[in-house]
Amino acid sequence: MGFAVEPPVTAAKSASFGMRVDRRAFSTFLVSALVLAGLRSRVATAEEAAAGAATFPRLMGVNIGAKHYHDASYQKDLSRLDVVILGFYKGWGPSGYAPDTTSAIRKAVKAIKARNPAILVGQYTILNEAFDKPDDPATVDLRDKLYASQWWLLNAAGRKVQWTARYSTWETNFTAWTRPDAKGQRWPEWLAERNFATFFRDIPEFDIMYFDNVMAPPRVKGDWNLDGRDDDPRNPGILAAHYAGHLAHWNHVRKLHPGTLLMGNTDNDLANPEWRNQLDAALLEGMMGERWSMETWGGWARMMERYRAVLRNTRPPRIVGFNVHGNVTDYRFFRYAYTSCLLDDGYFSFTDKSRGYSSVPWFDEYDYKLGTALSRPPTAAWSQEVWRRDFQNGIVLVNPTNATKTVTVEPGVRRLAGRQDPAVNNGAAVSQVTLAPKDGIVLRK
Numbered sequence: 313m314g315f316a317v318e319p320p321v322t323a324a325k326s327a328s329f330g331m332r333v334d335r336r337a338f339s340t341f342l343v344s345a346l347v348l349a350g351l352r353s354r355v356a357t358a359e360e361a362a363a364g365a366a367t368f369p370r371l372m373g374v375n376i377g378a379k380h381y382h383d384a385s386y387q388k389d390l391s392r393l394d395v396v397i398l399g400f401y402k403g404w405g406p407s408g409y410a411p412d413t414t415s416a417i418r419k420a421v422k423a424i425k426a427r428n429p430a431i432l433v434g435q436y437t438i439l440n441e442a443f444d445k446p447d448d449p450a451t452v453d454l455r456d457k458l459y460a461s462q463w464w465l466l467n468a469a470g471r472k473v474q475w476t477a478r479y480s481t482w483e484t485n486f487t488a489w490t491r492p493d494a495k496g497q498r499w500p501e502w503l504a505e506r507n508f509a510t511f512f513r514d515i516p517e518f519d520i521m522y523f524d525n526v527m528a529p530p531r532v533k534g535d536w537n538l539d540g541r542d543d544d545p546r547n548p549g550i551l552a553a554h555y556a557g558h559l560a561h562w563n564h565v566r567k568l569h570p571g572t573l574l575m576g577n578t579d580n581d582l583a584n585p586e587w588r589n590q591l592d593a594a595l596l597e598g599m600m601g602e603r604w605s606m607e608t609w610g611g612w613a614r615m616m617e618r619y620r621a622v623l624r625n626t627r628p629p630r631i632v633g634f635n636v637h638g639n640v641t642d643y644r645f646f647r648y649a650y651t652s653c654l655l656d657d658g659y660f661s662f663t664d665k666s667r668g669y670s671s672v673p674w675f676d677e678y679d680y681k682l683g684t685a686l687s688r689p690p691t692a693a694w695s696q697e698v699w700r701r702d703f704q705n706g707i708v709l710v711n712p713t714n715a716t717k718t719v720t721v722e723p724g725v726r727r728l729a730g731r732q733d734p735a736v737n738n739g740a741a742v743s744q745v746t747l748a749p750k751d752g753i754v755l756r757k
């Protein structure tokens with residue numbers, strides 16, 4: 313059935329996990345206006361590194377759940393990735409870790425980068441919704457500004473609206489129909505400045521600004537244009553204002569810190585004219601493994617088309633995270649997802665369903681370096697409806713069908729030698745490979 317079960321977005325997880333840890337530390341922090349000289353000259357190599365001759369695998373972590381970023385063993389796990397999105401909150405800082413919150417956040421990010429200088433580190437932000445919690449020091453500044461400027465999205469009855477009641481967040485009105493504040497700013501500009509001052513200005517080690525909920529159309533009804541009537545979010549005028557609001561936010565971020573890569577968590581293909589080629593990076597959250605996953609309700613081919621479209625509609629270095637949710641011992645599911653991702657140039661991201669966005673699962677296949685791709689991403693199956701892509705050091709096969717398939721490979725190809733699923737990765741030479749339905753394999757050569 314093609315009914316669109318829409319994915320939840322990571323706001324959810326940030327909301328549910330975010331405020332739980334280290335709250336005790338708040339009272340001990342003075343959020344100082346620490347301005348460290350020279351930090352604005354960014355490390356210019358981040359983009360170059362990502363855009364250079366790509367080697368595979370490329371791995372991304374969505375780690376906006378648990379907040380123990382100061383923990384050395386968590387830092388070590390995170391540092392094994394190529395890209396990681398973190399979810400610090402305003403005021404973060406474990407007791408005794410650093411003299412103030414900016415120093416604390418910076419210290420944790422620097423510790424990860426000390427282990428892996430090439431890693432790109434992102435920080436979570438969100439435009440379209442906010443908490444309304446007067447006692448929450450991490451978000452009360454947002455809430456106060458939204459009330460003072462009347463930038464909440466209200467419905468015709470004058471009430472705040474939410475796309476889901478699950479996370480205690482409420483929609484903002486970031487369209488140009490709202491009244492600007494005394495500085496001439498609306499929510500997209502004001503929030504860009506707030507997040508810049510909170511996370512990016514004094515912590516130049518952040519490479520990526522992550523925007524949650526780059527959704528289209530909006531998932532609520534409300535009175536965006538302030539005429540007293542609820543608007544259909546699919547109305548072209550409403551949709552255009554919605555696109556323009558996000559774009560205004562991105563443009564203001566670029567103006568403030570042009571060296572930062574912009575990553576959107578997108579539930580669409582970014583093909584609309586306002587958004588096409590605006591973002592440097594994207595996250596495809598939960599492409600597989602959930603009831604609401606595109607692969608689940610739309611099928612593999614449709615999911616792959618989304619993956620290709622988002623790669624096409626981002627701009628270099630096109631850091632596109634292909635995120636899936638699974639059980640860490642379901643190796644068939646892992647292989648199916650991992651090899652699907654390797655058919656194109658994205659970054660694979662596996663989230664342990666049982667832990668949310670709070671761990672770094674690791675698989676034997678990650679340790680096998682495929683090197684550069686020898687072929688462009690395939691646009692058709694190779695043999696027996698099995699898809700294939702070749703790399704310097706190996707071959708990747710995917711069977712996306714519901715039938716078992718056996719294919720013949722050339723001499724000199726071997727299975728990986730692994731510990732987790734030794735029946736599959738037994739190191740043996742192969743000439744024929746049998747793949748279960750919705751399975752894949754990495755072979756070495």
Ligand SMILES: [Ca+2]
Pocket residue numbers: 534535536537538539540541542543
């Ligand atoms: Ca209206």
